[in-house]
Amino acid sequence: MGFGDILEDVGSMGKFQIVHVLLLVLPSILAPSHNLLQNFMAAVPDHHCRMPWETVNGSRHVNVTDRARAEDLLRVFIPLDQNQRPEKCLMYSSPQWHLLDLNGTHGSTAEYHTQKCTDGWTYDESKFKATIVTEWDLVCDQKSLKRITQSIYMSGLLVGAIVLGRLSDKFGRRSLLLWSHFQLAVSGMCGAFSSSYSLFCFWRFLCGLAMSGIILNAFSLKVEWIPTRCRTQVSMLSGFLYTFGQLHLAGLAYGIQDWRWLQFTVSLPYFVFFLYSWWFPESARWLILNDKADVALKQLRRVAKMNGKQDEGKKLTVEILKSNMENEQQVTRDKRSVLDLFRTATMRKIACCTMLVWFSTSFAYYGLAIDLQGFGVNIYLIQVIFGAVDIPAKVLVFLFMSLIGRRFTQGTSLILAGSFNLANIFVPKESQALRTSFAAIGKGCLSAAFSCCYLYSGELYPTVVRQTGMGLVSTMARVGAMIAPIVRMSGDYVSFLPSSIYGGMAIIAGFAAFLLPETRNAPLPETIEETENRTNKCAEKDKDAQGAGVPLHETCLSLMKQTV
Numbered sequence: 001m002g003f004g005d006i007l008e009d010v011g012s013m014g015k016f017q018i019v020h021v022l023l024l025v026l027p028s029i030l031a032p033s034h035n036l037l038q039n040f041m042a043a044v045p046d047h048h049c050r051m052p053w054e055t056v057n058g059s060r061h062v063n064v065t066d067r068a069r070a071e072d073l074l075r076v077f078i079p080l081d082q083n084q085r086p087e088k089c090l091m092y093s094s095p096q097w098h099l100l101d102l103n104g105t106h107g108s109t110a111e112y113h114t115q116k117c118t119d120g121w122t123y124d125e126s127k128f129k130a131t132i133v134t135e136w137d138l139v140c141d142q143k144s145l146k147r148i149t150q151s152i153y154m155s156g157l158l159v160g161a162i163v164l165g166r167l168s169d170k171f172g173r174r175s176l177l178l179w180s181h182f183q184l185a186v187s188g189m190c191g192a193f194s195s196s197y198s199l200f201c202f203w204r205f206l207c208g209l210a211m212s213g214i215i216l217n218a219f220s221l222k223v224e225w226i227p228t229r230c231r232t233q234v235s236m237l238s239g240f241l242y243t244f245g246q247l248h249l250a251g252l253a254y255g256i257q258d259w260r261w262l263q264f265t266v267s268l269p270y271f272v273f274f275l276y277s278w279w280f281p282e283s284a285r286w287l288i289l290n291d292k293a294d295v296a297l298k299q300l301r302r303v304a305k306m307n308g309k310q311d312e313g314k315k316l317t318v319e320i321l322k323s324n325m326e327n328e329q330q331v332t333r334d335k336r337s338v339l340d341l342f343r344t345a346t347m348r349k350i351a352c353c354t355m356l357v358w359f360s361t362s363f364a365y366y367g368l369a370i371d372l373q374g375f376g377v378n379i380y381l382i383q384v385i386f387g388a389v390d391i392p393a394k395v396l397v398f399l400f401m402s403l404i405g406r407r408f409t410q411g412t413s414l415i416l417a418g419s420f421n422l423a424n425i426f427v428p429k430e431s432q433a434l435r436t437s438f439a440a441i442g443k444g445c446l447s448a449a450f451s452c453c454y455l456y457s458g459e460l461y462p463t464v465v466r467q468t469g470m471g472l473v474s475t476m477a478r479v480g481a482m483i484a485p486i487v488r489m490s491g492d493y494v495s496f497l498p499s500s501i502y503g504g505m506a507i508i509a510g511f512a513a514f515l516l517p518e519t520r521n522a523p524l525p526e527t528i529e530e531t532e533n534r535t536n537k538c539a540e541k542d543k544d545a546q547g548a549g550v551p552l553h554e555t556c557l558s559l560m561k562q563t564v
Contacts, residue, residue, distance in 0.1 A: 004228060006321065009309070009312045010304035011303065013230050014306070015306055016303045016306040020222075021226065026273070027214060028238050029248060030245060031245055032249050032387075033245060033252065036246065038370050038485075039371075039379065040131075040259070040262065041259040041262060042131055042259075043128045044146070044373060045124045045127055046123070046127075047123045047139060048088060049078060049087075049089070049090070049119070050119045076095045077091055079091075079092060089141075091116075091117055092114055121137055127257075132146070132259055133146055150370055150485040152205050154366070154478060154485075156205040156208020156209040156211070157478050157482075158475065159209055160216075161475055161478050164180070164217075168216060168220065172286060173220045174221065174277070178278065180210045180213030180217065181210075181277055182271075182274045184207055184210035188207050188267025189268065191203030191207060192267065207267075212478075222234055224283040225281075242390075243391055243447075246386065246390065249383060250384045250387065254380045284299050287299065288321050296321060300321075338468055338471075340468070340528065344528060346531055346532045347528055350460050350469075350531075352512075353513065354469070355473055357410065359480040360480065360508065361414065361446060361449045361450055362476075363483060363487075364502040364506040365449075366484040366485070368446065370484070370485060371498075372386070375435055375439060392444070393447045397413065397452055398451070400412075401452060401455065402520075405518045405520040406452060406518065407514060407518045409452050411513035412510070413445045413446070414445070414507070414513060416442075417446045417449060418502075418504065418510060420441050421438075421439075421506065422500065424439060425500065449506075457473055460516060462528055484502075487501055
């Protein structure tokens with residue numbers, strides 16, 4: 001007997017669970033609008049050093065028509081780069097008026113003395129009306145600050161995963177979810193009206209912190225109120241809504257090209273999420289495990305009434321709840337520390353391999369997903385492509401996990417993602433269609449790897465350290481996402497270096513995934529000792545199976561089933 005039996009008594013996957021899950025996954029649509037907002041909010045338009053006549057007129061921005069009229073004058077003040085376009089960060093030390101004579105012989109413009117921009121920059125507003133780049137001149141010597149904003153947001157996600165996860169275990173999932181929705185709404189709207197770059201980074205950090213709280217607590221409230229058999233379907237629903245959110249972001253950014261109003265728009269709905277989150281009941285499982293069985297009883301009876309199981313709800317008592325949860329309470333009391341993940345050989349291998357898989361998946365995913373301008377095509381179109389490719393990728397990953405296995409799916413998706421990332425290094429920049437295709441396939445493979453990570457890792461760790469293990473690998477994913485924008489800056493010095501690092505890490509992690517045991521159709525391990533014994537026995541059986549021609553994964557799985 002356990003909490004699953006209690007859920008069955010009060011309606012299993014009834015009306016309450018359906019409404020509950022739908023309301024919890026709804027914010028997933030706007031999650032990409034914060035995680036990937038950098039692509040549009042920090043887009044870099046065409047720019048050049050601001051000219052004297054622009055300074056006099058008090059203008060920082062010009063449209064395409066004005067720039068065409070001023071083309072001759074630009075030749076006087078700004079040298080041309082190797083593509084015969086005005087330099088973005090340099091200007092002549094003194095006006096070269098003789099360059100106005102188009103029929104004269106002037107020699108190479110590289111022979112003339114140049115200097116850095118002295119009066120700021122002029123930006124082309126034809127594609128982006130206003131971004132944080134144009135707001136605070138995050139170009140040339142300051143261009144690294146553009147990528148640092150994304151790292152700051154991801155550091156908020158990292159801190160939130162560490163801090164809010166523990167607070168959730170102490171104060172409850174519902175309370176932290178309410179606070180996270182409110183914090184994201186307030187900090188997002190305050191960020192939209194930031195008066196300085198440093199203040200904007202502060203609000204973005206708080207946005208990341210709140211987003212982490214929403215992800216963690218919404219996930220806990222979902223899985224702790226639904227039967228185990230329904231978790232895969234609910235996970236698929238959340239994944240597809242996140243994919244739809246990527247498509248939604250492209251349309252939203254296209255319609256709102258001012259970064260302040262875009263930030264405001266994606267933050268405002270969280271006030272609505274905050275208001276309806278008051279309806280959610282606290283996790284009954286958490287209440288019982290924290291000696292609040294009387295409160296849990298009220299919540300369960302409320303659920304039973306909504307599911308049409310009012311009579312069954314009345315039969316429940318505090319004593320029944322406590323007796324059914326004795327095993328889970330014992331597991332909670334025996335909860336291990338993170339050091340227990342590294343004390344034995346098998347657990348050490350599982351921990352190290354899953355840490356590498358999660359880090360590399362997140363590292364490569366965000367390294368690819370936050371640099372849409374680098375592909376040289378329409379940024380809104382490529383956002384749609386990157387979002388749409390997730391649909392077949394997520395369908396295929398669930399089929400492969402169910403029919404072939406978790407290990408094969410995890411390892412193959414990462415190796416393919418890394419291979420396509422590396423292949424793009426050798427594709428000429430002129431072949432934009434091929435580069436975009438390779439990047440989209442790689443992005444799809446990384447999305448598939450992400451989908452596999454959650455299920456596979458949860459099945460690998462035994463019950464006594466499952467939450468600890470999942471917390472560890474989730475932290476590694478946040479670290480990867482935080483470092484990814486910083487690594488992207490190395491492309492300013494060696495163009496192929498970021499793709500090489502992203503692709504190489506994905507491939508290494510893919511091979512590491514093949515070192516893990518298969519878990520398809522295998523019962524979940526309860527203790528560390530059980531995990532160690534299974535692995536050792538599997539290794540012995542594998543040696544015997546090699547001579548008999550029996551597939552190794554079938555031998556190991558049959559042994560796991562026998563140990564139940």
